[in-house]
Ligand code: SF4
């Protein structure tokens with residue numbers, strides 16, 4: 001467990017990594033200030049006010065401050081608890097409350113997504129171009145999947161025929177984004193895993209990872225979802241739990257066990273959550289552990305843009321897993337070009353791009369200037385919110401396609417060469 005905010009030595013290192021502070025350049029928008037405000041509130045020197053709520057909420061919850069703090073201050077947990085308290089005291093925007101309500105039950109989300117899909121189908125382009133979410137025109141958002149991804153595949157998928165001998169079973173946590181928006185990411189993840197010889201189980205009973213609810217004070221709703229997910233994903237017989245979204249991944253890795261402990265859900269549930277945390281791996285780390293067996297082609301028969309490829313590293317990946325850059329840099333057939341600010345935050349931050357459009361626009365604008373400088377025509381990123389936030393702000397003249405790195409690699413993969421004994425040295429037991 002990391003030390004509490006009392007440990008903050010006010011050194012200011014966290015300021016240099018905070019994307020919000022870098023844009024606003026105001027002490028009150030810094031992680032250090034939030035830590036001090038929370039401390040003052042805890043010591044009853046500061047009252048709960050709407051201004052305090054605003055200062056705490058203007059944060060992307062990217063985790064960069066916690067990852068870089070030399071005193072081990074646990075910003076993440078204290079921000080989350082404080083947000084929850086302040087929402088209890090002062091409420092939240094109606095539309096955000098609506099989002100928490102929908103995410104709390106899979107069937108509500110399913111219904112809302114069905115209606116939104118119908119809306120996308122009938123809304124004339126000129127109307128969609130006039131309405132904005134944050135400062136992004138509605139017609140710049142991605143089209144929703146015509147069918148939920150999880151309905152398009154069986155619950156259990158056998159390894160691909162070309163894979164030869166079966167290598168084990170993995171579970172796949174699809175998250176809401178692949179299920180409802182980016183179905184092609186889900187197909188690519190399944191394609192890569194089955195081609196590598198794995199049986200893939202996509203538990204039907206899975207729901208939102210709970211992070212959006214935790215950021216917006218929906219603690220009870222989050223607990224219900226987390227317990228449901230622990231029930232579905234705790235399987236002693238599986239080798240790994242694969243995620244394609246870094247935020248879902250960081251929830252499975254850190255929040256599930258933390259919530260079981262914080263709300264005293266018993267030792268058994270905590271142990272199950274810890275087991276899930278240990279087995280959780282993002283798809284690109286999984287690919288990396290098998291890279292020596294995979295053969296890619298320079299040209300692809302499937303329609304991916306030719307030319308250099310660049311990458312945006314999402315904060316939750318950077319702070320919980322390892323950058324997909326190590327995969328891209330290690331494949332001779334990929335013409336990878338890093339942007340000057342590959343690992344800088346994009347300003348998406350869950351609902352941050354909607355709640356603080358000016359700050360989000362400035363952060364994303366600088367990323368877009370830099371991607372233009374690379375000359376890349378394909379821009380990869382693992383996080384669906386980063387992808388929405390960045391792709392919506394590109395000009396059509398940019399002619400840049402954004403996709404998940406798993407999709408890009410699946411299209412380039414031509415063969416998997418298995419070692420004779422069916423095991424490989426670099427696979428870390430997978
Ligand atoms: S880096 Fe840590 S110790 Fe330094 S100011 Fe920020 S929170 Fe305090």
Ligand code: SF4
Pocket residue numbers: 017018019020021030031034058059060061062063064065066075
């Ligand atoms: S979580 Fe990210 S945005 Fe929030 S204070 Fe820390 S570094 Fe800044």
